[in-house]
Structures are given as structure tokens and as C-alpha cells.
Amino acid sequence: MAGVRASLATVDVEALSDHERVALVAELERLKGAAAACQARATDALRVSREAVTPQDVARSVGSEVALARHESPSTGDRFVGLSRALVREMPCLMAALTDGAVSERAAVEVVRETATLTREHRAEVDRRLADALPRLSPRMAGRAAARVAAELDAASVVRRMEAAVRSRRVTVRPAPDGMAYLTVLGPLREVVGAHAALLRRARSVVGGQCEDEAPEGRAVGAVSADVALRLMAGLAPGQVQPVEVQLVMTDRALLGTGDPDRSVDEPARVPGHGSVPAPVARAWIEGAGPASVWLRRLYTSPDGRDLVAMDSRRRPFAGGLRRVLVLRDDVCTTPFCGSAIVHADHAHPARDGGPTSVWNGNGKCARCNLVKEGPGWRVTVARGSPHGTVTRTPTGHTYRSLAPPLLGWGSEPHQPPAPTRRDDSVLERHVDWCFATAA
Template sequence: MEGIRSAGLDRGTVEGSTCVAVGQVARFRESLADIDIRTMSDHDRLALVAELERLKGSASACQMRATDAVRVSREESSPQDAGRSVGSEVALARRESPSLGDRFVGVSRALVEEMPETLGALGRGEIVERHAVELVRETATLSREDRVEVDRRLAGVLPRLGWRAAGRAARRVAAELDAASVVRRMETAARSRRVSVRPAPDGMAYLTVLGPLREVVGAYAAVQARARAVVGGQCEDEGADGRGVGAVAADTALRLMAGLAPGQVQPVEVQLVMTDRALLGTGDGARSVFEPARVPGQGSVPAPVARSWVRDAGPASVWVRRLYTSPGGRDLVAMDSRRRLFGGLLRRMLVLRDDVCSTPWCDAPIVHADHTHPVRAGGVTSFGNGGGRCARCNGVKEADGWRVRVVKSPVRGSPLVLETVTPSCHRYRSTSPPLLGWGSDSPKLATNAPPPPTRRGADPPTPSPLERHLEALLGA
């Protein structure tokens, strides 16, 4: 099986299991592909959709009972490492991030031990997993007795509610049973305020500010007022320039948070990986000038957009560092060190190579450059023995029963392949992505193939002064 990081579960999941139940579930799952949809009426097809939806709820309930049993077993054998270790194992089994694995372990414990009515409704397929998550989240600060009471009160109406309505109902009952705990929860939430970023489609990104409701609403109102004033021509220092209120509000918020004046260039470094062919039209003629670029940790960017970013930045704010790849251009093998303002080029190579945490399905930003084979066991600080990991996964791999080893070292142009072995002896493999991101392994476009259509003005026929400057740097 191949995942988003070409991560696969070793074939021992089903074939290596001696449990009859595992084999039965596997055979049932495989039998779903044999259902002949073409011979069914529309009524029966929709009935099948509804029944499969109920089946998903029942499967989630079974997963929760199994997960909680694993947690109890681990806490009895090694209570010190049980929490995060079980969460990471469950995340690998469910093919999701460790934080979601932790959440599932917590939800499983709450439903099995304190909310039997909700677990029963989930097992019968009357609700879906999101209902259970919302109920557990909204009752997290209650005592065991109060959580049982919430479970009892909502048992009769839960199947008729959507997951958002179920969460609101649980919040209302929780506030009635223990108002003080709700207040404490709001105070605790205020201490967790933060700013985060995540990629969005079409070369965009979401910048999220999580803060107290009053302050966030006030900041939003101020930004909107400024945007309406700019669009209405009431600001002498800034014009709308064809932008709407939403665009001006976004530009204003980003500029204020970065501490920039109107029109000032963003001084923070953004690493942009792209081929010399896509950047300047030089280099390997077998490659396409439309090969997308990549922003590490955020995803791909169309080549015309990446070129416009570089062109608009100006020569004074663009640094070029050459990356040396394998002959096929897939894997990073070395890196130019011409820019010396920052140290740790080896760490930068690991981040560029791995993109995100190298644990399968984690996808969290890289925080630690980790020794795959520990130094205490003779591991060396090298590109082949290094791996980019998030803080969570780097800590979990040191827990009892966890092992990570290099299956294939990134030498002679081959990708890095890591194998993770969990305390329950399941094995998972992950492969470092191509330098330009997943999807760039496709065959190269023929040199005589007509170029894809582009917007007018995206690629001027004559190179700009900045492009000539970059070409000279690359040729140095």
C-alpha cells in the first residue's frame, strides 16, 4: 500500500495475524468491491449508501473498544510510556497524524468508561464518529458523574442531531451541571491562544489567529473598517487599486502583522525550490519550463506563479542557492553553500529532502533534525542517517519498543527509505518525496510538445534584468 509519503504498512497486518476476527473483517472489506452496483435500482443504491454510513459508525465503535483495550494493556505493562506511545501506534494504524491518534485514544477511553449510551449509538450506526468526538470535547472538564449524566440525557435525541447540534447540546447540559468547570475551561483556552498557518488551494494559505472572542472580533472589525475606508477612497496613504474589501482586509492584516509599510517587501525568507529550466528556461532541455516549484512544507506552486514571485521581489531581495540532485533530478544529494548568513546547511538539506515529518501520515512541520540510528549506538551525523521529524514523533521513537532504521540510504541518487517498528511489532515504511514534491516523478514532457496555455503576460519573451542577474549567478 502506498500513502502520501509512499508510506506503507508491512504485509504482516492481515496475513501475519492469527486472529480470526481480523481475517473476517478483511474478507468482508474485500467483498465490498464485488457488489454489482449496475444491477441495483436508485432506491437500493441509496439504501446501500445509508447502510454503509451506519457501517462506518459501527466500525468506529469497534475501533474504539480495541483502542481502549490496547491502552489498558499498555498502562498495566509500562505505565510511564503508555500515553503517547499508544497514540502514535493508533495513528499509524488509522493512517493519520499522531495528534489525531492521541485524540482517538482519549475519545475511546471516555466512551468506553464513561459514555456507554453514546458508544452504543455509534455501534448501532445511529451516529458517526464526529458525534462522539464533539460530545467528548464538550464534556472534557466535567467529572465522571456529570459526563455520565450528559450521556444519559442525550441518549434519546442524539440520533436525530447533526454533530454540530450534538456538540451544542452537550455544551448546554455541561454548563447546567457544572458552570464552574465551563468557566475554568474558557480560562484555560485563553492560555492556548496561538497563530498557525496551513496551505490552501491555488497557491494560497490560511493564517489563523486563535484568541479570546472579544479581542478577535474587535481586531476583525478594525481590519474591516480600514478596508472599507481604503475601498471608499478615504485613506490618503493607500488606494484600493482595483481590490475589493476582502482583498484589502487581507492585505492590511498581513502587512500589520509583519510590521510593514504599504508597498514594503516581506523580509522573511521563503524557500522556493524549482529547476533552473522552470526558473530561467535554461538547463536540461528535456524538462518542461512549466514544471511546478515547491515551498517546503506547504506544497507545489505553478511555475508561472513562482517566476512572478521571484520577478516581483527584485534583485536585492533574492538569494539563489544551487541544489545538486541525482541524475534523474528526483533526490537531493548536495547543496551550494554560497550564502553564509545562516549556518546548518546539513539541517536545511534534511528539511528540503523530507519536506514534512518523516513518520508515515504525520505531515507535521519539521522541528528536529534527528539521528535515525542514535549517536549513543554509534550513529553518525550524516545526510544518510538524518531524518526530519516533528517534536512529537522524535520523542515517541525513543520510547520502549519503538525502532526506526534506514532501509535504503540516500546515496547515488536513491531516495531515503525508513522503517518504523512499533511496540506491537507492526512495521511501516516511508520514502522521502521527490525534491519537487509528490507527482513530479511523471515522465518528462517531450521538447517538441506544445507548451500548455498560460495567461497573457506570465512569461515575457525577453528576460528581465532580474532574470539576467539570476542566470549569471547560476552560471558562476
């Protein structure tokens, strides 16, 4: 497989005609489907093998291990494990189409998701009915077709699924481009549509100048709707400042124009867990908040400014300075490719085995990854102090390396030529290099 992958780089696309280039794109798309089918077979075989050894840990452990191999989050790895089981064990027609490249992995995901509550027999019937149609359908259309047949075969299971979905209602936030973020409310269709209609009525009234307590100020209906929704959810009056701490990290040079003259006053700031913010935008946020609602905390870095080594411990409204250091340093869960928000301040070397509660031995984890690492065969070790690095070893012996980002985020470091090897490296430095070399 590695040889096949490497051979793709040798394809001379410049020597092809336009017809051949389009044909190449189509064939590569079929190859992706066939590769997904092969991954599914391997994943299901891994699941079966592990169930025979440690059945109590297989659900989380295999999903996390597959996620690391596929460079994706643990929850996405869980879904692929479920997809693999359905394809290999319950839906032979869909599996055959995926193996042939006639359908994509996205289409397979949609079909399997829409039939998740069906019995094995009903799922096989959906598989049989849609076998001829799926190659002609987009992923979304394939999901709708599967949902239609599922509702016909077992309406009761579809109703139960909808009832379960209501119990899973929630509010989530995720980063968006250009310093924005998505605040998503997942709720029952009727209530969500009603809330949206109420927001639009209010926004149209504001834009039309019919609200005495709020002026449009050049905003369109969409902008007013967003402002009203955020203000109401935060319990604020019009014009009131948001009192929640967001931990905006920026250099003194970018904030105040003081400090190291070699650094740029336009060096971007960072909101942990959400990414970089241009310096002018960050300064505008602070100026708009007003002096009464801004707290400044000094962060002490390594000499090159890359890594956080300490911070002010005094902060009136909150406690837990060590936890804040881990959140600021690690940004998101330290499991490679996870990217989830930090929930647990975790000991890399377990406290029950004598691991110290320190910045060096600590790392930020999401709840899922913190639980998984306690399972049989999993091990996380600290291999470097600054920049803070950990090595994750899975039950099958694969190792994955994680490195804390620079304090201001990835991309904030200027390119540096590799330093020549020094003859007087300390024993500790040589040991650290050896740890990373053996982990790789």
C-alpha cells in the same frame, strides 16, 4: 474484517434501483459508525494492556501507534485514544448508538470534546440525557447540546475550560488550495472580533479611496483586509517586500529557461511543507520581490533529478546547511501520515549508539514524533539512501515505511515502466531490497 471489506467491492450497484442505492449509502454509513465503535474498543483495550507494562510511556506511544494504524497524524491519534476511553468507560449510551450506527464518529467526537472537563458522574448524566436525541442531531448540533447540558451541570468546569483556552492562544499556518495558505489566530472572542472589525474599517476606507497612503488598486474589501493584516503582522510599510526566506525550490529550466532542454519550463516549484506552486506563479513571486531581496542557492540532485544530494553551503544570513538539506529533502515529518512541519533534525540511528551526523542517517521529525521514537519498543532505521527511505517499527511489531518525496514534490516524476532485474546488482543494492522486503 478483511473479508467483509473485500466483499464491498463485489456489490453490483448498477443492478440496484435508486431507492436501493440510497438505502445502501445509509447502511454503509451505519457500518462506518459500527466500525468506529469496534476501533474504540480495540484501542481502549490496547491502552489498558500497555498501561500495565509501561505506564510512563502509554500516553504518547499508544496515540502514535493508533495514528499509524488509522493513517492519521499523532495528535489525531491521541484524540481517538481519549475518545475511546470515554466511550468505553464513561458513556455507554453513546457507545451503544455508535455501535448500532445510529450516530457517526464525528458526532461522538463532538459530544466527548464538549464534556471533557466534567466528572465521570456528570458525563454519565449528559450521556443519559442526550441518548434519545443524538440520532436526530448533526455532529455540530450534538456538540452544542452536550455543551448546553455540561454548562448546566458544572458551570465552574466550563469556566475553567474557557480560562485554559485563553492560555492556549496561538497563531498557526496551514496550506490552502491554489497556492494559498491559512494564517489562523486563535484568541479570546472579544479581542478577535475587535481586531476583525478594525481590519474591515481600514479595508472599507481603502476601497472607498479615503486613505492617502494606500490605493485600492482594484481590490475588494476582503483582499484589502488580508493584505493589511499580513502587512501589519510582518511589520512592513505599504509596498515593502517580505524579507523572510521561504525556500522556494524550482528547476533552473523553470526559473531561467536554461538547463536540461528535455524538462518543461512550466514544471511546478515547491515550498517545503506547503506543496507545489505553478511555475508562472513562482516566477512572478521572484520578479515581484526584486533582485535585491532574492537569494539563489544551487541544489545538487541525483542524475535523474529526483533526490537532493548536496547544496551550496554559503548563505550569509543563516547557518546550518545540513539541517536545511534535511528540511528540503524530507519536506514534512518523516513519520508516515504525520504531515507536521519539521522541527528536529534527528539521527535515525541514535548518535549515542554511534550513529553518524550525516545526510544519510538524518531525517526530519516533528517534536512529537522525535520524542515518541525514543520510547521503549520504537525503532527507526534507514533502509535506503537514495531515494531516502526509513522503516518505523512500533512496540507491537508493526512496521511502516516512509520515503522522501522527489525534490519537486510527489507527482513530479514521469511514469516509468519497471526496469528489468539486472544480474549484476551489487551486494549493497540486494541488501537494500532485502531490508524493504523484510520491513514490509
